[in-house]
Amino acid sequence: MTQAGPVRPDVSRRIVLGVGGGIAAYKVCEVLRRLTEAGHLVRVVPTEAALKFVGAPTWEALSGSPVSHDMFAGVSEVPHVRLGQTADLVLVAPATADLLARATHGRADDLLCATLLTARCPVLLVPAMHTEMWEHPATQHNVAILRSRGTIVAQPASGRLTGADSGAGRLPEPAEIVELATLLLHRGDALRADLTGRQVVVSAGGTREPLDPVRYLGNRSSGRQGYALARVAAQRGAQVTLAAAHTADLADPAGVEVIRAGTASQLREAMLKAAAHADAVVMAAAVADFRPAVNHRSKIKKTGADPEPLSLAINPDVLVELVRSRPRDQVVVGFAAETGDSDVDVLTEARAKLARKGCDLLVVNTVGERRAFEVEDNTGWLLGADGTQTALPDGPKSLLASYVWDAVAARLTR
Numbered sequence: 001m002t003q004a005g006p007v008r009p010d011v012s013r014r015i016v017l018g019v020g021g022g023i024a025a026y027k028v029c030e031v032l033r034r035l036t037e038a039g040h041l042v043r044v045v046p047t048e049a050a051l052k053f054v055g056a057p058t059w060e061a062l063s064g065s066p067v068s069h070d071m072f073a074g075v076s077e078v079p080h081v082r083l084g085q086t087a088d089l090v091l092v093a094p095a096t097a098d099l100l101a102r103a104t105h106g107r108a109d110d111l112l113c114a115t116l117l118t119a120r121c122p123v124l125l126v127p128a129m130h131t132e133m134w135e136h137p138a139t140q141h142n143v144a145i146l147r148s149r150g151t152i153v154a155q156p157a158s159g160r161l162t163g164a165d166s167g168a169g170r171l172p173e174p175a176e177i178v179e180l181a182t183l184l185l186h187r188g189d190a191l192r193a194d195l196t197g198r199q200v201v202v203s204a205g206g207t208r209e210p211l212d213p214v215r216y217l218g219n220r221s222s223g224r225q226g227y228a229l230a231r232v233a234a235q236r237g238a239q240v241t242l243a244a245a246h247t248a249d250l251a252d253p254a255g256v257e258v259i260r261a262g263t264a265s266q267l268r269e270a271m272l273k274a275a276a277h278a279d280a281v282v283m284a285a286a287v288a289d290f291r292p293a294v295n296h297r298s299k300i301k302k303t304g305a306d307p308e309p310l311s312l313a314i315n316p317d318v319l320v321e322l323v324r325s326r327p328r329d330q331v332v333v334g335f336a337a338e339t340g341d342s343d344v345d346v347l348t349e350a351r352a353k354l355a356r357k358g359c360d361l362l363v364v365n366t367v368g369e370r371r372a373f374e375v376e377d378n379t380g381w382l383l384g385a386d387g388t389q390t391a392l393p394d395g396p397k398s399l400l401a402s403y404v405w406d407a408v409a410a411r412l413t414r
Contacts, residue, residue, distance in 0.1 A: 012039045013185050016083050016119070018092035018112045019059075020099040021049020022171075023162055024128040028093050029054065030174035032062045035181065043083060045069060045112045047099065071111050083111070084118030091181050092116075094128030094171050095153070097139050103151070104142040122184040124191075126154045126177055131167030152191050154180060155234050155255030172254040179228070180235065183398040190402035194409040196237030198279040202230045203271055205245035207264045209291035209315070214299050217312075221286035223247030225335075225378055228397040229282050230256045233405055241278075243270040245285050264288050264315040275322055275330070280408045282333040283319045283359075291315050323358040331411045333404060334359040338366060350383055360385050361407055363392075363400070382407060 017032055019025050025046075035042050044059040045068050056067040068083065084090065092099065092112070099112075103125070108114040116123060125146065133139060134156060143153045154177075157170040171177075183190050204226020208216040223244060230242040231253035240256045245267055252258045259274065261267040264287045275281045293311035300307065319334045326332055336353050338346040350364040365380040379394040382403065390407075392400050 012041055013088040014086055015040050015042045015181070015185075016087045016090045016115055017042050017044045017063075018090065018095075018099075018115065019044060019046040019050040019054070020092060020094045020096040020112075020128075021047050021052065022094040022096045022128050023053060024094040024171035025050050025053040027171055027174055029058060029062060031091075031093060031177050031181075032059070034174060034178045036063060038178075038182070040185075041065070043068060043087075045083065045115060047110055047112055049096075069111055071114065081114075081118050084115040085120070087115075087119055087121050089121055089181060089185055090115060090119045090123045091126070091177070092124070093126035093177055095125040096127075097129045097133045097136070100125065100127065100139060100142045100146065100153075104145050122152065122188045123150075124152045124154060124181060124184060126172060126180075127156045127169070128171035129156075129169045130161055130165060131169045134169040147193055152184070152235070157252075157254035173251045176231065176251065176254060179231070179396065179398050182396055183232070183402065186395055186399050187402060190399070191232070191235045193237040195233055195405065198238045198412065199241075199277060200233050200238045200280045200282065200408075201241045201243065201271065201274045201278045202226055202233065202282045203243045203245070203267060203285035203287075203318075204230065205247040206286040207245045207262065207267055207288045207315075209263055209288050210295050211292045211310070212296040212299050217288055217290065217292060218246070219286045219288060221245075223250055223285075224376070225397045225400070226282075226284035227253055228401040229284055229404060232398055232401040236405060236409075241274045243267055243274060243285070245287075264291065264318065268316055268318045268321065271318055271322060272325065275326065277327070278330060279412055280331040280333070281322055281326070282335075282404065282408075283322065284333075284335050284363075285318075286335075286337065287318055288315055317357075319357050319359060329412075331361070331408050332359040333361040333363065333408065335363045335365070338364060347381065347383075347389075350381070354383050354385060358385075360411060361404070363404060 042063045059067045102113050157172045158168045159170045160166050205223035206219040206221030208218040210216050227250050230240050234240045234255040242256050242258045259270045261270045290312040293313045336350050338349045354362040362383045378397045378400045380392050382390040
């Protein structure tokens with residue numbers, strides 16, 4: 001059995017939070033709050049333009065630390081060098097078109113850009129600007145250069161911008177930014193761009209099979225693991241389609257096409273269509289094995305007598321169909337939520353399932369109280385059809401997602 005790479009401990013880390021001069025700066029207050037509540041020591045370094053949107057007292061109150069923005073304040077501490085040298089992560093949000101341009105050319109005309117030059121830790125830039133600015137060849141050229149140097153430039157979200165405008169260039173939601181930052185604190189190379197140019201399809205959430213207009217047969221899946229897989233793949237350069245069943249009101253991941261599917265039949269249809277030309281498919285959704293044999297048109301009334309026994313019909317096995325219909329060289333990943341019993345342990349059950357399903361990789365989770373479903377973290381094993389077995393470290397679901405994509409990327413290049 002192999003063990004996935006080292007994981008940084010969940011302890012307080014030093015984060016430099018750079019803030020660019022854009023209207024989205026107000027959303028970064030929530031990013032700061034979440035980071036400090038997680039126990040991290042955050043030093044906010046806004047640009048002069050950023051302070052026109054959110055003032056220094058707000059940043060200081062939320063961080064509990066003085067705000068640094070003047071190159072010539074506290075010179076004896078050499079802040080333009082020390083901040084970057086001592087940071088475990090530099091996170092910049094919003095990263096405006098101007099800030100991306102200055103970072104690309106190595107400018108050091110303010111404290112934030114000087115910090116970017118001295119940082120030797122992971123650097124995550126989260127762009128936010130109008131669609132025309134994001135899509136301009138100059139900005140795209142700058143992004144490509146920054147990424148070639150190892151800087152992580154996140155994919156922006158799409159949606160409402162300032163005024164009546166809408167499109168790509170929206171700042172991702174604070175929870176997503178914090179998730180990416182947390183992932184990098186656990187594993188600095190988790191967002192390398194090894195899926196650039198690849199098309200991947202991910203399913204997420206639990207299907208619901210209607211019994212009547214009120215009741216349904218479902219499961220406890222929140223969709224968080226599937227969403228984390230889609231989010232990480234998009235940030236690693238992939239073109240991602242996410243087939244989402246019922247989820248815990250999760251925000252759409254930035255840069256991901258989302259297709260809604262409620263029942264197993266709807267999810268099957270969406271996945272088979274989307275997977276036809278994909279390089280990789282990850283079936284993380286919890287698809288109901290059974291559905292009520294009859295879907296009543298009106299609510300079943302409680303009469304006082306015992307109800308009629310519930311007859312069930314078997315749902316199609318979507319993963320097996322995906323494996324049978326896949327194009328040549330497509331990598332297919334399945335998920336197995338197992339409990340084991342007194343006769344068979346979890347891994348034995350999972351190996352049998354891997355052979356039965358025919359997929360290339362199988363992620364195995366042990367299900368129990370506060371394990372696998374409806375929780376923020378995850379762990380388990382990654383089994384390969386080639387006999388490999390990797391123990392996945394306990395941590396955020398985005399961390400598990402990063403190791404799954406490592407294994408997928410390795411098989412895509414064979």
